[in-house]
Structure formats: C-alpha cells, structure tokens
Amino acid sequence: MTMSFLxxxxxxxxxxxxxxxxxxxxxxxxALGEHLPEWALWLGAAGAGVALVMGLISVVAMFCVWLERxxxxxxxxxxxxxYTGWHGWLQxxxxxxxxxxxxxxxxxxxxxxxxxxxxxxxxxxIVAAMAAFPLAPGVFFADLDLGVFFVIxxxxxxxxxxxxxxxASNSKWTVYGAMREAAQVVAYEIPLGVSxxxxxxxxxxxxxxxxxxxxxxxxxxxxxxxxxxxxxxAFVLFFVAAxxxxxxxxxxxxEAESELVAGxxxxxxxxxxxxxxxxxxxxxxxxxxxxxxxxxxxxESPLTHFVGQAFGKELFVQGANGATELNLQxxxxxxxxxxxxxxxxxxxxxxxxxxxxxxxRIRVDQVMTMGYKYLTPLALVCAIGAAxxxxxKQALSS
Amino acid sequence: xxxxxxxxxxxxGLASLAAIAACTWIGGGAGAAFGLFAVLVLAxxxxxxxxxxxxxxxxxxxxxxxxxxxxxxxxxxxxxxxxQILIYVGGILALILFGVMLTPPDLTERKLPxxxxxxxxxxxxxxxxxxxxxxxVHWVEAATLAEPQHETEQIGVAFLAYDQYMIAFELxxxxxxxxxxxxxxxARRRKIDLEEEGAEG
Numbered sequence: 001m002t003m004s005f006l007x008x009x010x011x012x013x014x015x016x017x018x019x020x021x022x023x024x025x026x027x028x029x030x031a032l033g034e035h036l037p038e039w040a041l042w043l044g045a046a047g048a049g050v051a052l053v054m055g056l057i058s059v060v061a062m063f064c065v066w067l068e069r070x071x072x073x074x075x076x077x078x079x080x081x082x083y084t085g086w087h088g089w090l091q092x093x094x095x096x097x098x099x100x101x102x103x104x105x106x107x108x109x110x111x112x113x114x115x116x117x118x119x120x121x122x123x124x125x126i127v128a129a130m131a132a133f134p135l136a137p138g139v140f141f142a143d144l145d146l147g148v149f150f151v152i153x154x155x156x157x158x159x160x161x162x163x164x165x166x167x168a169s170n171s172k173w174t175v176y177g178a179m180r181e182a183a184q185v186v187a188y189e190i191p192l193g194v195s196x197x198x199x200x201x202x203x204x205x206x207x208x209x210x211x212x213x214x215x216x217x218x219x220x221x222x223x224x225x226x227x228x229x230x231x232x233x234a235f236v237l238f239f240v241a242a243x244x245x246x247x248x249x250x251x252x253x254x255e256a257e258s259e260l261v262a263g264x265x266x267x268x269x270x271x272x273x274x275x276x277x278x279x280x281x282x283x284x285x286x287x288x289x290x291x292x293x294x295x296x297x298x299x300e301s302p303l304t305h306f307v308g309q310a311f312g313k314e315l316f317v318q319g320a321n322g323a324t325e326l327n328l329q330x331x332x333x334x335x336x337x338x339x340x341x342x343x344x345x346x347x348x349x350x351x352x353x354x355x356x357x358x359x360x361r362i363r364v365d366q367v368m369t370m371g372y373k374y375l376t377p378l379a380l381v382c383a384i385g386a387a388x389x390x391x392x393k394q395a396l397s398s
Numbered sequence: 399x400x401x402x403x404x405x406x407x408x409x410x411g412l413a414s415l416a417a418i419a420a421c422t423w424i425g426g427g428a429g430a431a432f433g434l435f436a437v438l439v440l441a442x443x444x445x446x447x448x449x450x451x452x453x454x455x456x457x458x459x460x461x462x463x464x465x466x467x468x469x470x471x472x473x474x475x476x477x478x479x480x481x482q483i484l485i486y487v488g489g490i491l492a493l494i495l496f497g498v499m500l501t502p503p504d505l506t507e508r509k510l511p512x513x514x515x516x517x518x519x520x521x522x523x524x525x526x527x528x529x530x531x532x533x534x535v536h537w538v539e540a541a542t543l544a545e546p547q548h549e550t551e552q553i554g555v556a557f558l559a560y561d562q563y564m565i566a567f568e569l570x571x572x573x574x575x576x577x578x579x580x581x582x583x584x585a586r587r588r589k590i591d592l593e594e595e596g597a598e599g
Contacts, residue, residue, distance in 0.1 A: 038427070039426075039427055042427065111454070114454070114457060121460075144476070145476065145550070146476050146477060146480055146550065149477070149480050149484070150476075150480055152484060153480040153481075153483045153484035153488065154483070156483070156484055156487070156488025156489070157483060157487050157488055159488060159492050160457075160460060160487055160488070160491060160492060160495070163492065163495050163496075163499070164457060167453055167495070167499055175499065175500075178495075178499065179496060179499060179500075182492045182493070182495055182496040182499075183496060185488070185492060186489060186492055186493060186496070189488065189489065206550065
C-alpha cells in the first residue's frame, strides 16, 4: 500500500513523493535517523498520522454539531446557541468538556466487554476511512490507489460497531435500533456502490486525487456531473444512499427518537456516547467529500484553474541538482484547491442538515421498499446506461 | 465469568503474545505485523468456537476477517484486503448478526467430551492443512515472487476476458440470483397462510 503521511510536513527534504513513499517517515528519518532505530521512526510516523486524522475528525465533528444546531435553529425561526461566544461558536467545546467529565455508566446487565469495545470500533473504522481524504492535491494522509473503495469498505465497518453497541446494551430499544441498522445498511450498500460505479467508470480510477485531476478541463468546470447524461441521476441516487448509510434523517431509523428513545445508543452516556456522534459527523463529511470528488469536480473550479495557471501547481519540483524541492509558489494553488473541496464538502453537509429539518422520518418498511425496489434497480440502470454511453463515445472517437 | 472461561482466555492471550513475540524475533517489523494478523485470525476463530453466545461468536469473526484482510495487505493485495472487509465484515457479518441477534445464549454447562471432540477435529484440520501446504508450496519460489502491480485492473480484466474467468463469474452471479429468488419464495407468505391467520385472529 502506498502511504504518504502529510507530504507537506517535510519541507526541503529530498524525497520521491510521486512514487508514493511515506514522505513523513522520510522526513523523520532525515531529522532523527541517527538517534533512533527504524521501528521507532515507523511508530513516530504512524502516530503522527493517526494524531492528525483524529484532530481533523474532532474539529469537523465539533464544527458540524454547532452548524447543525444553527441550521436547525434558523430553519425553525430560532437563533440556536447564542450565549457561548460569538453566535455560540464555543458551544461545542463547552459540550465536549461536559461530556469528558460525565460519569461513565455501564448498565449492570450489559455485556461489559462488547459495550466498552463498540464505540472504539466505530471510531477506529471512521479514523481509518478518514485517512483517504485528500486535503489538497499535494497534501494527503495516504494516497491510496483504492481511494474511494477504501472509504466505502472502512465506513461499512462502523455498522458492526453499531450492531455491537445495540446488542451489548441488552435493552429492547437498542436491539431494535441495531437490527434496523444492520438491515438498512445491507440494503443501501448496493445502490451506494453501484451509483458510485458511474463516475468511477468515467474516471477510470478509484484514486481520489486522480479522479479530481480528471475534471480539470473546460477551465476547471469539466465535472463528471456534466460529462455523462446518466451522472445526474446517479448523483441523486448516491446522495440518498449516503443519507441512509450515515443514518441521517429521513433514514435515521436506528435512532428514531420518537419510537426507540435513542435507538442503539440509548444506554450510552458521556464520552462513549460522543464517539457515536463523532462517527456520524465524520461519516457525513466523508460521504460529502466522496460526492464532491466524484461528481462535483473535487479540487477543480474556475478559481482553482486560474490560480493554478498563475502560480503553478506542482508542490514538489525537480531542483537544479536533481533533488526534489518544495515549490513555495504552488502554495496558493494548493490552498485554493483544498478550500474548494472543503466548500463543496460543506455544501453537501448543509444539504444533509437541510433535509433533516425538512423531511419527516419514513417508516421502516418504506426504507426497505425504497432501497430494494427503487434505488437498486435505478442504480443498475444508471450504471449500464453510463457504460453503454462511454462505450459508444469510444467507438465514435476511434 | 466461569473458571474455564478464564483459563481459556488466559491461555489464548498468553499464546497470542508468545506467537507475536516469536514472529517479531524471527522477522523484525514485517514479522511483527504478520504475527499480529495471524494471531487475530487464529484467536478470533478459537474464541468464535468457544463462546456460548452465538452473537458473541459472530463478533469474534471480526478478528478473523480483519486479520485475513491484514494478511492480504501484507501480500501487496490491497484490493482483496478491502473486498474482504467490505464484503465479509460490512455485509456478511452484518447479515449473520441480523439473523442470530435474537437467539438466546446457550448457557448449559460445557460438556467436556464435546470439547475434546472439538479439539480432535481442530487438530485433524490443522494437520491436513499443514500437510497440504508442505506438499504444494515451494517456499524458495514464494520468497522471490514480486508484489502484484495494478492488481485491481488485472482482477477486472480477468473477470471480463473471454478466455479467463468470465463464464465462471457470470455463472456464479446466476447461481446467487437463483438462490436469492428461491429464498424469497420459501420465506414469502402465501395467500392460504394469510387467510388461515385471518380466520384465527
């Protein structure tokens, strides 16, 4: 597996970034290689990468909690949190401190080991998935050839954690929540994957950086959404399936406050409870990011295009003596590209929140009907249609 | 926790630590990784057999599947590893759990003869696999094999090329579809059943 922990972190060190070697490890080796053994360098690089991903997830979750409360407030003609800092921006931090200090309660009849393991498993899976998120074209935790497949595989592991939490709590509400989660995720994984096949087919790659770069034509507006007539319906299908995968309303059946108290996390409190929330928001962020990269152009926009033309794109260039050097001039491009992806991702998150406060929760049988009878066949039609379109295009051009 | 449970988990834990230490001693960093994944597979399978509650057994399979994915990763097969996680942990295990979650645990006392029979079965299986591996694997060749390149593409091409696996691949899909339709047919509620229920209620 080609790993490259935060390629930016080793300014000036001659490393082969293009080949995908671990740049952070190389940087560490150059700095401390004489004093530390090889395994310590490995552990240091891995630890730094995990810490960075954890930090990213925490910040994203805290910001999203605040955003959700503000969006909910304004949709319902309220203000949302207002007292903690300017427009309540410190609210999430205050809540985090409260959650850390809360008593850690485990029900007497719960399966202790599994009850304690479940939130950790959920969080571990989403941290692993987050490693594939590219921060900018030249700045990433891990440049995986499998990219989006890795994200989907890892986020499917969170299901097991949720089912584990529900069963280990040993309460009827949680078990119902867990059963719904298992049924729902198995049903919606198929349309999710199949609708994602459409842009993957057009891009010819699963790598998120390469897929984004393939949309740079037409002044940065060559988004996959406009490149194939089957892409727009596939995008809608993907978005609906992603809502169901991330347990967001109107598909939040596993939680369903009105029926199941709080669903699978009824018995959780304090920091373990907040792990589930971090997972939910990180999963929303990841799904929106995948949608942005594979349908909405990723890093590419007219602004990115012109900044890239004006300042140059490559973060690492071949220097005079043949060594790879950090190209400081490319930093505006990298920053604009990263911000473009962030804006697109948060637009997706905002849409998810908007839908949550607009649509009522649908019934469990409606969820199943929609997944199996409508989304799956429609996704298959989209995939076959897009494949035929691409084949026809190739036949005409050759 | 019973005394036998404690003994079992203690033994598994000690054996796991010893195995990882031995692998690290022999192979360094790569050996440690191999030891970790192999221990995950073996310990997951053993606890899966040992646990009295079906659901806990199913959860033990996370270790088995995850460890297998790790071994695939070590062989340079990223695609297989991720498929292993996506299909087995995310799909099949969720389905197994969905099926067994409402099964009550069998808390009757462990019957020692059965444990012995299980041990004999496990021993026989291990002996068979070991003999098979010893007979077929050429270790010297295996050590010099290069890591697969562009593996995802190769797998895709192999599944779609006429002269390779296309027919087997399509036939497998047909078999699975037939099985799915058959399962729905067996499980569906027929009109007669519904009428009988209506008459009773």
